[in-house]
Amino acid sequence: MTDPRNDDPLIDVHDVTKAYGEGPHALAGLTLRVRAGEALAVLGPSGSGKSTLLNLIAGLDRPTSGSVTVDGVRVDRLNETASATYRRSRIGMVFQFFNLLDDLTVMENVLLPAQLSGTPRARATARAGELLARLGIERHARNRPGSLSGGERQRVAVARALMNRPPLLIADEPTGALDSASGAGVRDLLRELNADGQTILLVTHDLTLAGSCATRTVELVDGRIARDVPAVTR
Template sequence: MADPLIDLREVTRSYDEGPPALAGISLRVRPGEALAVLGPSGSGKSTLLNLIAGLDRPTTGGVTVDGVRVDTLNETASALHRRARIGMIFQFFNLLDDLTVADNVLLPAQLAGVPRARAADRAAELLARLGIERHARAYPGRLSGGERQRVAVARALMNRPPLLLADEPTGALDSASGADVRELLRGLNADGQTIVLVTHDLALAESCATRTIEVVDGRIARDVSRAVTR
């Protein structure tokens, strides 16, 4: 059996006074899994995602991602690790409106120092794969919500990260665009992409997650693996 891509061990995250956002969570995610993280608002879902991404640090416990203890990295090393090994998708896309679609997708490769010609080939491949190549020279503001989320997915995949994190990826979309993104994520996982997504969208979890956990009051209350019909 493959080593876990994500390994959290007895992780607690506290903020000043009050109960901890996470309270002694242990979690392993293996390559190829699509994990949906469910739970009510304030349950600790986003904190969990931020710890995996290295955007936050645990108060106690350890967080290992792709063989690296991300909780021990300084800010610069954490950014470099995230750039190379983790793709991120956000609810409100986080695209740069003054850059074209192609330039938004190219940005992670440029920051990583990938040669322009090789990066351009990769961007063209992703835009074609995600069905948005005709929008390469358009600006994000001219696109629908579903198209903008596809651009965000292409950008997240630019550097071929082993892990894709998604924070409410259908939360800002209408029902048709949400269904489109659900199918996209399902297809990516079918191709072997490891995905961890935080969502309130039960249809998203049911359609593409191979495993679902429910976080309640900072603890994992339920952990269910299941086969997904492709």
């Protein structure tokens, strides 16, 4: 994990272009640096390049040109196997629709990343228990996700994402499928995690979410950064 005393950015996207076929570039010479401990919200209309940027940082796609480095790893140079290892060890991902496995219990869902990484069962179970308690959902450990509210399911997804202690947490529209009360709970949770030192990359259309959680906001337009400003207050 990145040493927070290190001046090197946790995320370093340098002069990245991404082209799909003959159409306009999804990203056009984009450069972005994010330091450990920041909570960065990436905003922009549909087609602005938000999802492309997320996929490049997550190692799910490769740039046409330029470089992507996360926690000292040249993500754009990884093969498929190395990319999977990178995602297990260095990033946690939270999605709009939770992506939980309904045939597993809450505890079993949270344990999955540790099992894939080969963490000893006793240590993984202890870590999962700590996360469920921290996120206020330990009473649901033996339940299946379908019996939980949307906000509770998103907390399970966050616990799963944090299971392997990733330096970077990526949240892709984490409140998009939630009602206002559940969304507020997730906003509070992300703010608390960042206050504890977790670096967060938040991709969203939700200005309230960005305003309450982010220490910095970047707006993309046509694959370029149109605005990059620190938060005034949170």
